[in-house]
Amino acid sequence: MSETPRHEVIVIGGGQAGLAAGYFLRRAGVDFMILDERQRGGGSWQHMWPSLRLFSPAQHNSLPGWGMPPQPGAEFPTVDHAVEYLRAYEHRYELPVRRPVRVDGIRRTNGEFVVTTDVGTWTSRGVISATGTWRAPYVPAYPGMADFTGPQWHTASYPGPEPFRGQRVMVVGGGNSAAQILAELSTVAETTWVTRRHPRFMPDEVDGRVLFDVATRRLSGATNGVSELGDIVMVDSVRKARERGVLRALPMFDGLTRHGAAWADGTEREFDSVVWCTGFRPALRQLRPLRLSRRQGRIPTEGTRSLEQPRMHLVGYGDWTGAASATLIGVGRTARTAVAELIAELGREGPEHSGGRTQTPLDTVRRSMANRS
Missing domain, CATH: 3.50.50.60 (FAD/NAD(P)-binding domain)
Known part of the structure; x- marks a missing residue:
């Protein structure tokens, strides 16, 4: 110019x-x-x-x-x-x-x-x-992240299910993105879902309008912003995943290993890839x-x-x-x-x-x- x-x-x-x-x-x-x-x-x-x-x-x-x-x-x-x-x-x-x-x-x-x-x-x-x-994708720091030999993805770089076909995949995160990605990956891969707290699913007949209404009430001081109905919207793919029995979440691991993750109780699991759905x-x-x-x-x-x-x-x-x-x-x-x-x-x-x-x-x-x- x-x-x-x-x-x-x-x-x-x-x-x-x-x-x-x-x-x-x-x-x-x-x-x-x-x-x-x-x-x-x-x-x-x-x-x-x-x-x-x-x-x-x-x-x-x-x-x-x-x-x-x-x-x-x-x-x-x-x-x-x-x-x-x-x-x-x-x-x-x-x-x-x-x-x-x-x-x-x-x-x-x-x-x-x-x-x-x-x-x-x-x-x-x-x-x-x-x-x-x-x-500005956010990935929390956990022990062993640099040691894990498989690829680590984030919601921002998730390419769709094909690169994961036939793999063992751990999906980390308890929000809507994690639930939708897990639902999709579970059709082509062996998935494990890990969340910091137990996932809270909204009733089938309720959608994301409720989440907006909660935010609106919080703005007016009428509520603390936590929806009693849950956080995760049951879109069609998530409902189908529930029917397949894949919406079971494990508690957060203690750290990654070379080939997977380890929990405080001594449990270890092996994974080929990790998808971090941990926000921005x-x-x-x-x-x-x-x-x-x-x-x-x-x-x-x-x-x-x-x-x-x-x-x-x-x-x-x-x-x-x-x-x-x-x-x-x-x-x-x-x-x-x-x-x-x-x-x-x-x-x-x-x-x-x-x-x-x-x-x-x-x-x-x-x-x-x-x-x-």
């Missing part, structure tokens, strides 16, 4: 969180740009394993403004359907996404953010970080130049707002930045609040910092957004 483009707001990440933020920025009339490092739209969904199913029907997996269309013949939408929806959403609202752009770092200079990338530099008065967690951490590499405080991978925030960097918000990283904000249906709520607060923060600095434009106070912006819903 021959010159440094400047926008009021830069959004880092063009997945579901970035698109939700873009939707509200567009409605508010803010000059913004979304920078996304992927070749095509669709966020992290396009990198997930092909058989993954969403945990609730299409209408309960919608971004603000436009609901996800039902998928013919599928109660729970597939990954491909989610990808198509995100790409169509981006086109529908004509969101300004520049890709592929890898953000190398964000700095603060003379009151503005300087966003350096592999294709040039952008500046802005505000930043919304919406990079999610997919690029916030992908915040781009924020390192700002030298923000961190604790367990998180930076200090109040809601979505960084406490150490005025005019920077974080959207879509899970309950840390808003209850259920890492879900399609939940991210809209936190994106809406983040955009309204950011616009108010920009406005409080006065028109001399905003190219002569008068910004809208927070309450007015919120009323404006509500009127356009």
Whole structure:
């Protein structure tokens, strides 16, 4: 680029969180740009394993403004359907996404953010970080991990069942991803399931909407966020695995060995591969130049707002930045609040910092957004 483009707001990440933020920025009339490092739209969904199913029907997996269309013949939408929806959403609202752009770092200079990338530099008065967690898979440390001779996979790299055909596979983790991967692998391999606590299955007639409702009640302080109905949604593949008797979980092992795992009671089992379904951490590499405080991978925030960097918000990283904000249906709520607060923060600095434009106070912006819903 021959010159440094400047926008009021830069959004880092063009997945579901970035698109939700873009939707509200567009409605508010803010000059913004979304920078996304992927070749095509669709966020992290396009990198997930092909058989993954969403945990609730299409209408309960919608971004603000436009609901996800039902998928013919599928109660729970597939990954491909989610990808198509995100790409169509981006086109529908004509969101300004520049890709592929890898953000190398964000700095603060003379009151503005300087966003350096592999294709040039952008500046802005505000930043919304919406990079999610997919690029930061988490694997807990256990003794013997370096000694195990077989391959170790993570949910983020799981390729589907074929590479495991005929193997003995240990699946580690007690969530929905672990249950779905275990169910699939059990059709081609000898599987062992290991969890830190006993898996909690939801009733067959209940789906992932309950998990979202729990998060909503927790946001209001009405509950501690633990669903009495369970955590794992009984999608079709998991129900079939239950019928085959493969949903029996062992307690967590003490450590890995060269050819398997060992438990405290002296039990040892041999495995050819291990699949870690142990979650993710916030992908915040781009924020390192700002030298923000961190604790367990998180930076200090109040809601979505960084406490150490005025005019920077974080959207879509899970309950840390808003209850259920890492879900399609939940991210809209936190994106809406983040955009309204950011616009108010920009406005409080006065028109001399905003190219002569008068910004809208927070309450007015919120009323404006509500009127356009």
